[in-house]
Amino acid sequence: MITAPALLLALMEGAVGAAVLALTALGLSLVFGVMRVINIAHGEFVMLGAIIAWWCSAELLGAHPVLGFLVALVLAPLLVGLVAIAADWLVLRRINYDPERTIVATMGLLYIIQQSVLMLYGPDARPVEPPFYFRVQLPWFGYSGYKLIVIALALALLGATWLILSKSRIGLYMRATRLDSETAQAFGVPVRRIYAIVFALGAMLAAVSGVLIAPMRQAHYLMGTDPLLLSFIVVIVGGLGNLRGTLLAAALIGIGEGMISVLFSPTLAKMIATLLVALVLVVRPGGLVRETAS
């Protein structure tokens, strides 16, 4: 029997999942939209973020979890952004962003990042201390205040990304490159540099979501697979490279996945989500959300 409080709890868990998923998927969608690159290593950037969060809270300062968390929020995207720029410069640029070859190359990156972490960090799943244990007391159950902060932070970051894209010059360059990279280049847009920046920005979004989920789950070198598959699902359901669709799909799938996970079983939730994607791609190859001129 599913009671109303259980339903509310499931809904809230779903909302937290959706917020983090939206960040990860937005990164993947941005990279695909602007560069036409399918980044198989995207989940590893999430994993790196979580590992850095663990390092900041457990090793770096040792004492204060709030400080560790804040440092991780800055340090993780910076470091992971650098990794992404290096990957763009050393690999993707050299194969000229050829779609099929970038898939193989990013698959290589996936193994290299994952196995390097295994080498340096070890095979254990380590808990990351949340910055605070404050609980919001509802009439039926107490709810982790940290999770509510996660939703707020994710929304703020999504807003910031949207501002960059729609208001700044670099955002204008990104949108121009997305529509037609050759014409953009002809008009003086530094397309190569935009590619590097977009790849880094996508990785940074993933890294932040890694920092955010680390205290709710654990930091583990294999944790990149789930966010990768889920953001693939979101990006496809929302329409490849369609940012607004990505956000809508993230909300839909994040909440749906969270609710089925809580009420039935996480495995079943993921199974339904993956099958949903296959169906969407087959029935509506453009995604469920129609692209609007923007």
Added chain:
Amino acid sequence: MKQTARRSYALHFAVIAALFLLQYLLPPYHLGTFTRIMVYAVLAIGYNILFGYTGLMSLGHAMFFAAGAYGAGLSVHWLGFGPIAALLAGIASAFVVSVLAGFVVLRVSGVAFLIVTLMLAQAAFLATLYFNTITLGDQGIVLALRPVEIAGSAFALSDPVVKYNVALAAFAPALFFSLWLLRSPFGRILIAVRENEARTRLLGYNTFLYRFWALVISGTMSGLAGALYCLLFGYVGSSFASLQYSTLPLLYTLLGGTGVTLGPFVGTAIMYYLIDISSGFTSSYMIIVGLALLVITLWFPDGLAGQVRRLFKRRAA
């Protein structure tokens, strides 16, 4: 043309003969290694038919591999099948899965094809976990196998020499089949689909049908590899459906050379030994897979066999 065909068959026959003789020379450890290499090579040959010949890059062949493995393993465990009946059950189940998958995945192409195959395989992987009352999930099933009886004498599948010859007996026909397929009119049209699908369709060929059968052949052959693996090593578990069994055949094929019939075998053998050797040094030996993928994309897009072939062509010209 005819002469090159004869030379090509002779070369492949020599490889099979060498593999047959190798069993008298190899020390036991490497005998086991080559048994696995031949089984994985069947998977890679199946993968190459879709990727190398038809130009469809799949990230979901773990699904077919697992369909074969579970078809064989479950029929032994729950229905008490003998090894030969189980092998046939494995092939049949891979065939059914390939046909069903074909109707779904072939409606899209390009990047979407890759993602749909990945998603279906992931759903299959999750299904093996979800229905763990039947599959026993990631713990898997250890099989108790009856010996195979051929012409009155019994062969135990636990004997390394028997294993080796069973693997060879599957690998040889798979290799010759792929060679024959490539040279048949059917194979020629697959290559035409790879090079220019629109033009092939314009010439009056039903390209969907060709891709469909390429997928079914590819999937069924990968399933054969799965069934063999399960029967030879007496185990089936969820890991057979994991992403690794989709990426490895891609890597084997790319390393050996796409669209070259011997490529998958060469790639499998080299990669298997690379992984095997590096696992002696570090527990994160899969890093070698990542490095290989990068090196191939950056410097050897045609793979090793392709590189060698180009070298010969240049000398001949």
